[in-house]
Amino acid sequence: MEKILVVDDERNIQNILREVLTDEGYKVVTAGTGKGCIDALRKEFFNVIILDVKLPDIDGISLINSIKDISGECEIVVISGHATIEMAVEAIKRGAYDFIKKPLSLEKVRIVLRHAIELHKYKIEKENWDKQIEEKYRLVGKSRAMQKIKELIEKVAPLDSKVLITGESGVGKELIAYAIHRRSKRADAPFVKVNCAAIPTELVESELFGYEKGAFTGATDKRMGKFESANSGTILLDEIGDMDLLTQAKVLRLIETGEVLHLGSNKPVQVDVRIIASTNKNIEEEVRKGNFREDLFFRLNVFPIHVPPLRERKDDIPLLVEHFVKDVVSNSAIGTKRFTPEAIEMLSKYDFPGNVRELRNIVERLLILQEGSEVNDSIVKSIVSKSAVQKEVSLLQQPYREAKKNFEKFYIEEKLKKNDWNISKTAGELGIERTNLHRKMNQLGIKTEKK
Template identity: 45%
Template sequence: MESRILIVDDEASILKSLGGALQDEGYRVSLATSGDKAQEDIRKDPPDLIFLDIWMPGKDGLTTLKEIKKSFPQIPVIIISGHGTIETAVKATKFGAFDFVEKPLSLERILVSIQNAIQFQRLEEENLLWRQRAMHRHQITGESAAIQSLSAQIERAAPTNATVFITGENGTGKELVARMIHHQSRRSGRPMIEVNCAAIPEELIESELFGHEKGSFTGATERRKGKFDLANEGTLFLDEIGDMSLKTQAKILRIIQEQIFERVGGATPISVDVRIVAATNKDLQKEIDTGNFRQDLFYRLNVIPIHVPPLRERLEDIPLLVEEFIDAYAYESALGRKKIEPEVLAMLQHYSWPGNVRELRNFIERLIIMSPKENIGLKDVPQDFLRLLPDRQETVDPYAQDTLREARAQFEREYLLRKLEQFSWNVSLTAAEIGIERSHLHRKMKLLGIKEDTE
């Protein structure tokens, strides 16, 4: 669809000549003779671009420009003037004008300015879309009590400058939590720099963290900034910090305390303002006991501890996670959007997922790629995965039952088994959780063949 352009000028000759020329070029054109009439037109049907004269009786162009930008900041405005000065052009740019064109108007100049403005607007819209997608990627998925508690902790910790220490198993989303903390902080406009302490060789980690001076070691052919330099005024994420050597731990401790460091081979102190977020899948208390981690550094890092729960403690979030993975893969690939049947989702919620969310994502990707059908059912689940499930998963599908009564009984049995396992077969706690009397739960267990001797 062609772009709509609004021309605002009190000179009838300009409206006629410029409007006619732009219509000949294929644009839809609207005309306004004053700032008030222009704003009325914009409110009814916002144009793609505005040409606005500076000198008009009543409300002048600069005042109109400020009011347009206040209500419709996304619309590019090109200022036109027959008495242009550098001061006027600077003011117009300050108030948000995209370009400044002097009269008499050159059609060639006008068309170039229009093309640039429309292209710029499209890029702005694309950037906004990418920012929205980026923000979505920095949100943790789930509605379980465990995730609600985690989100509340992040929300409280993020606006502060306090050091955050994230713990959790591999694949739980520790890096995602770190990014959420950064993006919800006052440092979100500055970079978040990540350092994988386990992936950098011991002999290079100091250079990576602190940078180095030219000639400080073999191969150092120029000065190089380190991660602390790059993260200045932002966030430094030290992932797998439990794998850092004791020597480097001592230097990290000093920086956290003083926010001052020296490059490798340098003698000049460098001051930085960096927020530290650290993460590990190790039990650092055990590492301290064995002499592999400094206790004083642990206390410095552990200002705000945040634990990311494993997936087995929030199995009710699996359907939401699966939907997110399906959407993401449909967007990234050419396979289209597939659907996973409810019985498969129910089955996924009975597996412990030792690899956590990462393992679940990889498994869903495998299902989508290897299943030729649009709807993925139990028959499409690989046998090697089925062998990992408890024996009772062979009858987990209530849809396979012949009657409603049998399906209801199957569902109740699976539901009660899961709840009993959740509360370590404590019948009283399970009954309280699901909202029935303890004696009623006993009768249900007997009726459904769930033996109490499994407690």
């Protein structure tokens, strides 16, 4: 039941509004002074406040600021028998929803109140939805790699520069694209994701650029494309490395002209959209192979962000587990559970070829399978043992030379990670020359591009 607070020093107004609004199904509380209004607000929450301008102890317009400080979510409808345009404008400026002149039309009060409550519900729902979206897309991690990525996001987000996000599948490229969007001047405009790998080649053009009625068999209505849907906002071209060359040429034209051309039309449509692209492929290698246009690559690669795989930022695993547990528990009938330190330690020894996405799936599976309130290391081992959770055990099962090489690679990689891939610092810590470390890295297949 929605609650209404009526603030008016006239008893007959209080009584009439209480009677009428109670019949409408609202719970009504009344107050005759500004102090009474504040006292009522501190005791309970109200959806809408009907506020008279002339109160014995304070001007109603001035009271709006105090009301918003205590209960920013409520809507305020101001009423007055001495209304002026200036008074109404000032009330709206301060945050009132509407202004009604006395003598009151009860029908108008009902309508305004209904609309104010609908707006209030919408704001609450939107706020809850925004919180869910923000939580879903929250960047979780405290590793050096994640800190660097967050710094890059803060630098590029306020600009309109194009961004190319690279990294293996499942590392969280979409989350980074969304983080850039939310911190940009386009944050309140649409964020549209297009999975270029999931759309059949023959449909990519119509999906991206739209089409006119009759443009092809089955085109019974005009339809705008993804670029138009993202107008004023941001578009993420996910897995752009899988886009065919013909569509690449049209995307390049759009970047150069800011125009889209519907299939079946020769009239260009102007769009204002920020482009972020992502891929799990080595785009430079695809350019060399002739699978990706070099000019488009240069256009997109204005600000590159590489997301390292989870195996290279294992410091993030405990926080990610905590985040996923909270997410799964809050969105399912699974009771409250926690991972023991031993379980998290065992998960941290696994390399996660499927990266963060695989970790999330494993966490959910473990929460479902585990009886009781704690997920322990024994059930973790049963789920991921086939993937060689413990490097120590797997090394003992290998021939001497192979085990020695694998341990040496693991040891040097861990030292490099610890020193943020600083060759000189790592060589000093290992007690060897820089040239020897470079030679070892080449021998063991450790790529310096991970830096």
